[in-house]
Amino acid sequence: MESNKIKKILFFFDSRATFSYSNNVIQIFNKKRKNYQTIVSGNFLEKEFKVQQNIFKEYKIKVLKKIKFKSPNQKPFSWTTSMGTSIIKYSKTLNKIKPDLIVLTGDRIETLAMCITASYMNIRIAHIQAGDKSGHIDDLSRGAISKFAHLHFASSTSACKRLASWGEDKKRIFLTGAPQLEDINSNKCFHYSSNYFVVIFHPVLNENTKLKDQISNLLKAIKYFSHYKFYWIYPNNDYGYNIIIKELKKSKLKNLKVVANLPRDKFIKTLSKSRGIIGNSSCGIIEASRFPIPAINIGSRQNGRTQSKNIINVNYKRESITRAIKKTLDNKYVNQFLKNVKNPYYKKNSNYKIYKLLFKFKKNNIIFKKY
DSSP: OOOOBOOOEEEEEOSHHHHHHHHHHHHHHHHHTOOOEEEEOGGGGOGGGTOOTTHHHHTTOOOOEEOOOOOSSSSHHHHHHHHHHHHHHHHHHHHHHOOSEEEEESOOHHHHHHHHHHHHTTOEEEEEEETOOOSSHHHHHHHHHHHHOSEEEESSHHHHHHHHHTTOOGGGEEEOOOGGGGGOOOOOOOOTTOOEEEEEOOOOGGGGGGHHHHHHHHHHHHHHOTTSEEEEEOOOSOTTHHHHHHHHHHOOOTTEEEESOOOHHHHHHHHHTSSOEEESOHHHHHTGGGTTOOEEEESSTTTTOOOOTTEEEEOSOHHHHHHHHHHHTOHHHHHHHTTTOOOTTOOTTHHHHHHHHHTTSBHHHHSOOOO
16 A cells, blocks of 8 residues: 655755755755655756856755756747756656655746656655745746645745635645855855855847846946955856856956856855955845845846845946945945845745754645636
């Protein structure tokens, strides 16, 4: 007779961000000596992004399978065909592994492809960062994953409410917080003497025709502050990412250093000692307020996300970005600005809460959902 206990748990991550979400939970598995399996996909496996493969050894993560998700060129058709091809690859792997439950994180196209695969193979799904909001196509992807998922691990109160408004069972929604914040020490000490900023800027699908101008304006703003350094980290491999990389390679700014990737521990250390983060990454919304440091949030990509008081929202115009950077260089302003900043995504022991919840339910008790 088949056991009703959840024993075989599979983690899936496809980017630097989803790795950081999953890793802190996986480390609890390692500490407790619990078995798990991991599939790696997405830009984690693309040489262009220089994600260090020894990171798995460093964190003692058991990787069962590496599955490439490669878009042959920067056309929407290529992305959709890559998604279809990946579903075939994912289904073959899941058919061999036969996990009881798969842990998915976030909202990326690779995660959606894996979610669809697991759902139609009758595999239970737990979703980290469920119910979050953003202002681009990944928001639709996250919503779709939530409708497929059986367990929802929400990072904020607003995310819990959003999931409930979508008709998800409140007994399956858990306010766990964001597990990637567990490896960030909040020392409440801003480095006023710091002479550099971190920049991360991702493309937005429905603004792709304006992307060159957006990057140009940001580079012009950076040029204005010639006495400060700007470390620009490669974007996600979203549609249009090649345009950003091409423009950065063309730039001859002496105060700009382009970095393909930083290991998580080095990235957190670099970010913590910076004057702030600039761009449209969720890191500026979620991680930045944990230190805290100023976050200049550009454009529409993070629209709708719950924000803390350390965030300055600006449009894509050079003047708007320049004004915001000037504010972060005013120590009196920053001192008041960062006062009493609270991170709405931080809940103590988030990773341990998720770990316990993964084993709380019986397989047959969660497989059926109300639609």
